[in-house]
Amino acid sequence: MVTARNRAIDRIRRQQALAQKAHLLELPEATVDELDDVSIEDERLELIFTCCHPALALEAQVALTLRALGGCSTEEIARAFLVSEETMKRRLSRAKAKIKATAIPFAVPADHLLPDRLDAVLAVIYLIFNEGYSGRIDLAAEAIRLGRVLASLMPDEPEVHGLLALMLIHHARRGARFAGEELVLLDDQDRSDWNAGELATGREVLDRAIALRGRGPYVVQAAIASLQTEQQIDWVEIAALYEQLVELTRSPVVELNRAVAIAKTGSTEQALELVGKLDLPDYQYFHSTRAELLRRLGRRDEARAAFERALALAVSTPERRFLARRLAEL
Amino acid sequence: MKYALLIYDKPGSHEALADDERDAVYGEYFALRNDPRCTDGAELQAAQTATTVRVDGGKALTTDGPFADTKEVLGGYYVFEASDLDQAIEFAARIPAARLGGAVEVRPVVER
Structure with missing residues (x-):
């Protein structure tokens, strides 16, 4: 974490006042090309942290991120989230007004704040990913693109690679999740419908995260997703990873997934007992x-x-x- | 940039502390007030001492108790000078009420 941060901090020490930077959030119909402009390239990391600042409402964080970094138009974002363009415009301008009025910094957070703030950024990207395909923009693909940008800007952060790997592995399986309109469970999915290239990339990214000693929730989830794509699925290992994930998240939903993995190892009674303890x-x-x-x-x-x-x-x-x-x- | 840090404490949370803990907590409040970036601040008397005034048709209507009927009550404030919100949030997080069941609202002050 230190190297990425130092690199980022070196680059930003200038700490420009946000007022001067507000134009970055005004990007007209920003395209991928424009975002690759050197001038903006240098400041994309700061922009991500500003857009995902916890002082902004989560839905505003999502909209700002897609607008400023995803190169989506206000109209596209509005459609994707099933609100009118007017509503989305208001949401974006309220958020920008708050950034300005409260002086939300245009900077990579200080060391001691970075882990929390990075979690917020990752949560926003994962939320966009989970919106899937809606309206004219493929939000899942957009989230993967954002994940790649973040991974290139923070190459030493294992959780960033963990999230990217998780998204790639899930996305690779997307084509096989439905047969027509019908939902197809993992066991019954036709592996030839999986995107082999995307899956391989996902695994490579996961290896990178593990090499960086990543043990955070996204890395663990990516490891689980990766194991689930093996020819012979090791459910004992998956159940053990879910146990780690329960410890990291304390989430009953994760505990439910652990129970499913345990059931897959053949211990149906034990799984049912675990499920019975959950309050969902x-x-x-x-x-x-x-x-x-x-x-x-x-x-x-x-x-x-x-x-x-x-x-x-x-x-x-x-x-x-x-x-x-x-x-x-x- | 000036921020008002409005301290909403959980009623009774400070009184519930043992004497030495309470002394330590008040020591923290004084230390925060002595931070050079903290330009003003005050502790308010308990919510029971509040009187609320409204004027209707030129006539003052006075009622007993605080304006907002909430669990947490405004117990004090600091005015804090900072260059961005993160610095204000960091300072706010060190205010004891925030960890004693209350909350601190951070609001930029209008400067003219």
Whole structure:
């Protein structure tokens, strides 16, 4: 972390006042080419940290990042997030006004703030990635591009590479996740539909993160995603990685994933016991996972009730259809 | 750039401390006030001492208690001189109320 930071800090010591820099956020229809301009290239890292400052609302951070660094137009961002162009314009101008009025710095944060602030940047990029494809812009591809930019600007930060690897590996599998409109589970995915080149790049980036001694949440998630693309999936190892991830995040959703991995090793009862301890009453995947485990244990009535609960919470059509099919098969 | 750091403390949080802890906490408040970048500051009397005034049709309406009916109450403030928000946030994070169940609101001051 130190080298990247020093390099960044050397470059910025000048610490320009934001007022002079506000034009960077005004980039008209900024294109990738323009962002590669030397003048802006030098300041992209500062710009990322300004856009993702925690004093801004998360939705504003996302919009600003896409606008200033992603080269997306206000109209495209509005469409992607299903709001009117007017609303998006207001969101962006409110955020810019706050940057100016409160003097949010245009700088890479000081050493002791960097880990937290970098987490915020990574969270914004991952959030954009998870929006997937919406409207005319492919947000997942956009997030990967941002991840690459960040990785080139902070080459010694393992979590930056971890996030990029995670996104690449997930993205490589995207073509196989749906058959027509139907959701296809990992086990049933046709590996020839995976993007082999993107997957290989993802693994290389992951190796880089591990070589940098990365053990953070994105590196661990990328390692899990990578293991899941192996011909013979090592679920024992995946369950162990999920255990690390639980320790890092304390997230019940991660604990749920750990239970799934444990079930894959054959310990269905143990997995169900773990799931039973979780408090996720409004989480669709809690109920669908529990349902699946109950089904395997032959507890059909309980499985049916759980599938029904999951179906009631499911929003996306493919997922609803998938659950309905499971219910019908019971 | 001037920032007002509005300190909303959790009622009773400071009183609940043991004597020596409370002394240490007040020592922190005084040390922060002595920071050369801190240009002003005050501790307010407890919320029970508040009186709220409104004027309606030229007539002053006086009610008992603080204006905002919230769990945390404004207990004091600092005025802090800084070149950017990060410096103000850093200073705000050192205010004891922020870790004692309360919060500090950072607001730039209008300068004319």
